[in-house]
Amino acid sequence: MQVIKQVLLQYAEKKQVNLSCKKFARSAMQFHMPVAMPNENLYGLVARFAILNGLTNHLQASQRFLHSQHYSVADTMLDGDEDCLYRQYYLADADKSQLTLERLRAHLGEVQEIDSVLVPARKSTLQNESFGDTAFWRYCPECYRHDIAAHGVGYWHLAHQLPTTLICTDHHLNLHEITLKKKYLHDRLWLIDDALKFQKTFDSPLDEHWLHIAEIGDVALDDNEKPHSSAVIRQTIISVLRQHRLVDAREALKVNAFEASFLAFFGEDFISTLNQRLQIKKPRYLVTELLHGFKGRALNRLVLVYWLFGTWQYFKLCCDWHAVFNTGNVTVYSLNQRIIEQQDKVKAQSRELCESYLLSTDKPNRIEFCRMFYSSFRWLLNHDRDWFDRVLPVDGYLHQKKLRFE
Numbered sequence: 001m002q003v004i005k006q007v008l009l010q011y012a013e014k015k016q017v018n019l020s021c022k023k024f025a026r027s028a029m030q031f032h033m034p035v036a037m038p039n040e041n042l043y044g045l046v047a048r049f050a051i052l053n054g055l056t057n058h059l060q061a062s063q064r065f066l067h068s069q070h071y072s073v074a075d076t077m078l079d080g081d082e083d084c085l086y087r088q089y090y091l092a093d094a095d096k097s098q099l100t101l102e103r104l105r106a107h108l109g110e111v112q113e114i115d116s117v118l119v120p121a122r123k124s125t126l127q128n129e130s131f132g133d134t135a136f137w138r139y140c141p142e143c144y145r146h147d148i149a150a151h152g153v154g155y156w157h158l159a160h161q162l163p164t165t166l167i168c169t170d171h172h173l174n175l176h177e178i179t180l181k182k183k184y185l186h187d188r189l190w191l192i193d194d195a196l197k198f199q200k201t202f203d204s205p206l207d208e209h210w211l212h213i214a215e216i217g218d219v220a221l222d223d224n225e226k227p228h229s230s231a232v233i234r235q236t237i238i239s240v241l242r243q244h245r246l247v248d249a250r251e252a253l254k255v256n257a258f259e260a261s262f263l264a265f266f267g268e269d270f271i272s273t274l275n276q277r278l279q280i281k282k283p284r285y286l287v288t289e290l291l292h293g294f295k296g297r298a299l300n301r302l303v304l305v306y307w308l309f310g311t312w313q314y315f316k317l318c319c320d321w322h323a324v325f326n327t328g329n330v331t332v333y334s335l336n337q338r339i340i341e342q343q344d345k346v347k348a349q350s351r352e353l354c355e356s357y358l359l360s361t362d363k364p365n366r367i368e369f370c371r372m373f374y375s376s377f378r379w380l381l382n383h384d385r386d387w388f389d390r391v392l393p394v395d396g397y398l399h400q401k402k403l404r405f406e
Contacts, residue, residue, distance in 0.1 A: 031049075031053055031064075032052045032053055033049070034048045034049055034052050036099065037147070037151055037155050039157045039158050039159055039221075040099065040155050040156065040157065040158065041099060041100065041130040041131070041156045041157070041158040041161060042078075042099040042100050042126065042129060042130050043126055043127065043130035043131065043156060043189070044130075044155040044156040044191060045099060046061065046062050046065050046066070046126065046189060047189035047190065047191050048153065048155070048191070049061060049065050050062075050189055051191075058073050058187065058188045058189045059071075059072075059073050059186075059187060061189070062076045062126060062189070063076065066078060066126065071186070072185065072186040073126065073185060073186060073187065073188065073189055074125065074126060074127035074182075074185035074186065075125045075126070075127065075186075076125060076126045077124060077125055077126075078100070078102075078124045078125065078126065078129055098158065098221055099130075099158065100129035100130060100158075101129055101130070101132055101158070101161070101162070101221075101299065102124065102129055103223075103224075103227065104162075104220055104221055104223075104299065105298050105299065106227035107220060107223060107227045107228075107233075108220075108233065108298040108299065108301045108302070108305075109228075109230040109232075109233030109234055109237075109290075109298060109301070110230065110298035127185065130156070130158070130161065131156075131161045132161050132162055132163050132297075132299050136177045136178070136179060136277075137156065137161065137177070137178045137179075137180070137190075137195070138160045138161060138165070138166075138175040138176065138177055138178070139154070139156065139157065139160055139175065139176055139178070139192050140157070140160060140168035140170070140171060140173055140175055140176075141173065141176060142168065142170075142171040142173055143157060143160075143168060143170065143171065144192055153191065153193075154191065154192040154193060155191065155192070156191075156192065158221065159214075159217060159218050159221055160175055162214075162217045162221075162299060162302065163278055163297065163299050163300055164213050164214070164217060164278065164299065164300060164302045164303055165213070165214040165217050166202075166206055166210050166214065166273070166277060167206055167210050167211050167214050168214075169211065169214050169215050169218055172211065174201075174202045174203065174204075174205075174206060175202075176199050176200065176201050176202070177199065177200045177202070178192075178195045178196075178198050178199045178200070179198055179200065180195060180198055202277075206273065207267070207269060207270060209266055209270055209306070210270075210273070212306055213302055213303060213306045216302055216305060216306050216311065216312050217302055219311075219312045219313075220302065220305075220312050223312070223316070225316070228319045228320075228323055229323075232319055232322050232323045233319060234290060235322050236315070236318050236319045236321075236322045237287075237290060237301070237304060237308065238251055238290075238291070239318075239322065240308045240309070240318070241253075241258075241287070241308070244261065244308075245257065246258045246261060247291070251291055252291070253284060253287060253288060253291055255284055258283070258284050258287070259282070259283060259284060262283040262284075262307070263283075265307060266283075266307075271283060274303075278300065280300065286300055286301070286303055286304055287304065324346055324379075325346075325375055325378055325379050325382075346379055347379075347383070347384060349376070350373075350375075350376040350379050350380050350384065351380070351384070351387065353373045353376045354369065354373075354376065354380060354388070354391065354392060355391070357369050357372065357373065358391065358392065364392060365392075366392060366394060369392065
């Protein structure tokens, strides 16, 4: 009799577990998933998710959407598992537009893997990845009116939240800023309609530099290529600074030369706006954290990209060059998305040029080879040193018959 009771209890427990699983699966399917608007950020998407599903508890809405437990809406972490609604519905297609600034941070060389005193790991939270680590949330009044007419709601544009974007590239209007105290961000999600009473307007005209920087930010957000390593990006920027004689051989910043060159290019008004709107007191702070490894806001490097490279495409091209010739074993993603394995190709080309040079002269020497084929000289010296020392020693050869290429 007791055995029969145990069997019945086990069956009841099993039945109850199955019913609870079905109820959970059914409740998950009852959520209405909003369609991401053009250039919308993740914060606004979560806010519309809460409204669409009638969830008055916004903290619970963010937890369900992002599958992350936290006491604050703004500080909800984005490291949820693959089953969370955010990753399941909005990150399945790699070609979809970005909802956060995570990829752009990587493109600008932010160090994520280091957790130390100098470079603490940045917290990937809902607010940080949607609004760029700033206390200012920005919107364009003309875009706001257009979004209401076209979509029925004014939403946060991801491109407008870049710290360096002060002008709307579509309407060439100054962006309005909304400042919300931290205590307002813990329990609720804010759309533009809800936060208009906290806005601050800026009517003074901004120069063309800010428009060009904003345009570079738009192009950078649409860049879906694999980012280069932070070491390659750092070396790319430092190399250009060295070409302009703004850093010395030890990669120390020449402060006076840097400040004078920055002022000559941008002018006093730009530096004043940099201080007031981006809270960067001196231009040299844009690069000191890059040189010395201090914690910095990588998104502000868009100003350096505009100043030193002019366009996002040229910046990426320079990164490709340094990835090949300074680090060797990398994968470069070309404009047509073809993947080119560079190490063997560059090695073969460099050796072929060196062999051709050796056969073309009776008195080969490294100085002449360096002048004729500088890139190949540097690559062989850094990444194929044993072969290079054997076929073209530092002292050169007196007789052609000594050459051996194997």
